[in-house]
Amino acid sequence: MRALVAAAEKEGEGTLRFRYVLDADLNRVRVPAAHTPRQADELWKHTCFEAFIACAAPVRSDEYLELNFSPSTEWAVYSFESYRKGMTRVGLTSRPRVEVTRATSQLVLEARVDMQGLLPQGWRASGAKLRVALSAVIEDESGPSRTGR
DSSP: OOEEEEEEEEETTTEEEEEEEEESOTTTBOOOOOOOOOBOSOGGGSSEEEEEEEEEESSOOSOEEEEEEOTTSOEEEEEESBTTBSOEEOOOSSOOEEEEEEOSSEEEEEEEEESTTTSOGGGOSTTOEEEEEEEEEEEETTEEEEEEO
16 A cells, blocks of 8 residues: 545535545455445455544534445444444445545545434534544455554
8 A cells, every 4th residue: 555545524514525545556455346335244354444423512422433435335334332332333314325436556435424314413413523533444465454543
């Protein structure tokens, strides 16, 4: 892997957009094959892109969300009570739109997620501020490794 550039932004009134650009020798990266878009578990065991979201204000707690987006177009969302504790799978009202573009040395994944189906009720207060951390799991011949955050 040479570089990973990741960004998150609010798009329109109710959508979060995540964009990951991986610059690497893709012949050496294990990229999951395209699949029918669906919710799936354990995506982090292979190449996937992640977002961690927590409420910074007005309510601050240890609770956070973890979103996984696979180049296969599969996805997963989990809520946690605190760091790696109390994991619950989150069912969304509308599935994320995951789009993948692959070139010789670049893999681009964009995911758009409806915030209304994503954020807990307590986080939807007017003026709420979110903290977002982005990372990736990149699997090569030697297995998966984590980068970012």
